[in-house]
């Protein structure tokens with residue numbers, strides 16, 4: 001049968017993600033970087049890659065305790081992230097957790113700090129097409145609670161933050177380019193004025209698109225850089241692994257993976273705002 005332009009799925013398979021119907025567990029981690037999918041093999045058992053198409057690389061593995069977890073890279077920015085979240089939702093994923101990097105804006109978040117995003121301030125064009133709070137989407141309370149429990153259990157300090165999701169890495173994040181130094185400085189003033197803790201490029205889209213589709217979502221982010229102190233984390237691997245351990249442990253708590261008792265350890269809270 002010919003593929004529909006309006007709805008270009010074929011035999012239960014989406015047009016972008018390399019996965020078919022019934023192949024994914026209900027909880028999926030969402031790194032931006034496809035290489036972080038492979039890094040997840042170090043914190044998951046029985047890890048295998050399902051495939052890669054464009055920036056979308058997908059693998060699955062088992063968390064400590066046996067829960068099966070998926071990992072799917074979103075690529076950089078809103079458009080590819082929207083595609084990933086929409087196609088994962090239709091493939092049956094019910095919870096997504098961005099596992100990303102960010103640039104911290106305040107000295108209280110040195111490079112390597114593991115953070116849970118509570119809110120994302122709007123800045124992504126893709127997210128603007130979805131309904132939601134004009135002040136920006138928030139993490140699902142159950143996901144935030146799972147992240148807190150997971151971090152406590154692993155003894156990883158977890159800093160709760162707000163981020164601005166920006167569709168630009170250079171001028172949009174106030175990085176000076178030749179001939180555009182003043183524009184970059186003015187942009188940096190605007191970003192500082194938002195009263196947020198970090199800058200990155202996908203969280204708003206993950207939370208907004210997932211929220212609109214009834215998928216639970218959150219984000220655990222590790223500071224790769226600090227714009228207040230101008231520090232950059234050269235050996236990024238240990239921090240990424242700490243973040244992935246927290247994410248996998250939270251994903252296991254959130255997974256219902258066919259077990260009706262699963263997820264009952266999560267007590268929801270609305271205190272995150």
Ligand SMILES: O=P(O)(O)O[C@H]1O[C@H](CO)[C@@H](O)[C@H]1O
Pocket residue numbers: 031032033075076077099100101102169200201202
């Ligand atoms: O660490 P990841 O998830 O790739 O995300 C961050 O890194 C990329 C920029 O280098 C952007 O995608 C930003 O959000």
Ligand SMILES: O=c1cc[nH]c(=O)[nH]1
Pocket residue numbers: 101102103104169173199200201224225
């Ligand atoms: O400064 C940074 C670091 C990571 N990701 C971003 O988008 N910005």
